Amino acid sequence: RRGLESAVAPRLAACDPQQVMALFLLDLDGFKQVNDTRGHECGDELLRAVAQRLRQEARPDDLVCRLGGDEFVVCASGLAPGDVERVAGRLLAAFGDTFWAGDMAVQQAATMGYAVAPLQGRTLAALLKLADEALYRGKAAGKSQACAALSTKQRLDSP
Numbered sequence: 001r002r003g004l005e006s007a008v009a010p011r012l013a014a015c016d017p018q019q020v021m022a023l024f025l026l027d028l029d030g031f032k033q034v035n036d037t038r039g040h041e042c043g044d045e046l047l048r049a050v051a052q053r054l055r056q057e058a059r060p061d062d063l064v065c066r067l068g069g070d071e072f073v074v075c076a077s078g079l080a081p082g083d084v085e086r087v088a089g090r091l092l093a094a095f096g097d098t099f100w101a102g103d104m105a106v107q108q109a110a111t112m113g114y115a116v117a118p119l120q121g122r123t124l125a126a127l128l129k130l131a132d133e134a135l136y137r138g139k140a141a142g143k144s145q146a147c148a149a150l151s152t153k154q155r156l157d158s159p
Contacts, residue, residue, distance in 0.1 A: 004073060007063050008124050011077040012117055021077035021117045022084045023124075024091055025131035026054075028070040029109040029143045038104060045101035046108060057094040073128075081116070088114055088146040095144075111138040115149035 008023075015021040028050065035043040047070065054064045054072060063075040076087050092112055099106045113134030115127040130149035138147040 004063075004065055004067070005124050007065075008075055011063070011075060012122060012124070015077060015117050017119060018080065019077070020079050020081050020084065020119060021075060022079055022087060022114055023117070023127040023131050024074040024076070024088060024112055024114045024146075025067070025128065025135050026072045026074070026091070026110045026112045027135055027139070029111055029139075031070040031108070034101075034106060034108070038101070038106075042101045042104055042106070046099055046106055049099045049101060049106075050108065050110075053094050053097075053099070054091065057091055081119070084114070084116055085146075085148070088112060088148075092144075092146045109144040111135055111143045112146040113138060113149065114146065120149050120151060 011021050031043065031046075034046055047066065050072065051064065051066060054074060058064050058074055059076065061077070063073070065073050067073050074091060079087065092110065095108060095110050099108050113131040113136070115121060115130035115134065117127055120130055121127045134147040134149045138145045141147070
């Protein structure tokens with residue numbers, strides 16, 4: 001997390017309401033089952049394949065990192081606010097194709113939550129918290145989807 005924080009800090013400092021930074025938090029759906037049925041070696045190879053696929057889908061200046069376990073973060077800066085949803089869709093679509101872990105084909109889905117700076121937060125901690133809340137809303141709603149973070153007003157108005 002320290003490396004992520006230092007890499008994100010200049011991106012956060014440079015963003016403004018017209019050129020935002022989106023923080024996408026992805027969690028693999030059912031990853032434990034891969035480890036349990038195919039072994040940890042296959043699981044480790046799958047994590048590497050996911051990281052490689054996310055790097056391929058991200059723009060050259062985007063930051064892609066593994067947060068821990070089967071969670072990944074993609075930070076995309078310099079986006080017009082209207083482009084955030086399109087980027088989320090492209091990242092999620094990367095899970096539509098089969099992954100290869102060694103010689104094993106693996107169908108792997110992911111659920112994603114995302115938050116946008118500076119509109120929803122100006123610190124990594126705030127953005128991660130909002131993206132995590134959105135991620136778990138997506139998991140509760142059936143997985144394999146991208147969910148935007150709720151604004152403070154939306155969260156206060158929620159039942």
